Amino acid sequence: MTVKPRATEHQRGQVLAEFVTASMWFFMFLISFIDAGRAMFAYDLIENAAKVGARYAIVRGTSCSDLTPHVTPCPAAGTDVTAYVQAQSPGIAIPSGNVTTSWTWNPNSASGCPQLGSPVIPTSYQAPGCLVNVTVSYTFKFIWFSGLSVPMSSQAQMTIQQ
Numbered sequence: 001m002t003v004k005p006r007a008t009e010h011q012r013g014q015v016l017a018e019f020v021t022a023s024m025w026f027f028m029f030l031i032s033f034i035d036a037g038r039a040m041f042a043y044d045l046i047e048n049a050a051k052v053g054a055r056y057a058i059v060r061g062t063s064c065s066d067l068t069p070h071v072t073p074c075p076a077a078g079t080d081v082t083a084y085v086q087a088q089s090p091g092i093a094i095p096s097g098n099v100t101t102s103w104t105w106n107p108n109s110a111s112g113c114p115q116l117g118s119p120v121i122p123t124s125y126q127a128p129g130c131l132v133n134v135t136v137s138y139t140f141k142f143i144w145f146s147g148l149s150v151p152m153s154s155q156a157q158m159t160i161q162q
Contacts, residue, residue, distance in 0.1 A: 031144045039150065042140045045092055047154040049099075053085040053134035054156035057101060061126045061160040075126040078102075081134060092138060100135040106159060113160075126160060133157045 060076035073080055078101040085099050103125035106113045113129035126132075137153040 028144075035142050035144045039140050039142070042092055042138065043152050043154075045089055046094075046136050046138050046152050049085045049089045049094065050134050050136045050154040050156040052088045053081045053099065053101065053136065054132055054158040056084045057081050057103075057132040057134065058158045058160045059162055061128055061130070061162055063128055064162045085134070085136060094136060094138055098137045100133075102133045103160075104131045104133065106131045128160050128162055130160050131157055132160055 057076050060074050060080070062075050064074040078099075081101040082096055082099040086094050086096070105125060106129055113125065113127050113131075133155060134157075135153065135155040137151065139149050139151050141149045
């Protein structure tokens with residue numbers, strides 16, 4: 001008399017194989033989701049860094065020493081804005097060459113900012129009423145997709161106040 005094996009004896013390893021397959025897909029999804037969150041966090045930091053840099057520059061124009069004697073340096077140079085942006089960006093390292101600051105003529109300015117075509121001295125476009133543009137760029141590298149990187153950039157433009 002032969003005893004037939006039960007069906008469960010032939011399926012002993014099936015649960016383990018299914019668990020490995022399901023958990024592999026779950027962890028791939030989880031790590032990808034975390035990486036996407038890191039990318040959004042980095043972009044938010046880049047966007048905030050541009051705004052913070054522009055705010056730093058608008059209160060450090062050519063007349064800031066007259067109104068606020070405790071604010072230094074006046075007027076702010078591009079390197080000052082870069083150093084401030086780097087200090088105010090926790091969590092990511094923004095290289096110095098990735099922060100660009102420029103001061104330009106404001107066509108909507110009623111006074112203060114020199115007219116386009118007038119004699120220009122190096123700090124003339126840092127007068128109240130002129131515009132300051134701060135652009136911050138960063139290359140985000142994914143952990144899960146090791147060869148994939150995404151360039152990110154944000155720009156803020158504000159009118160110089162003092």
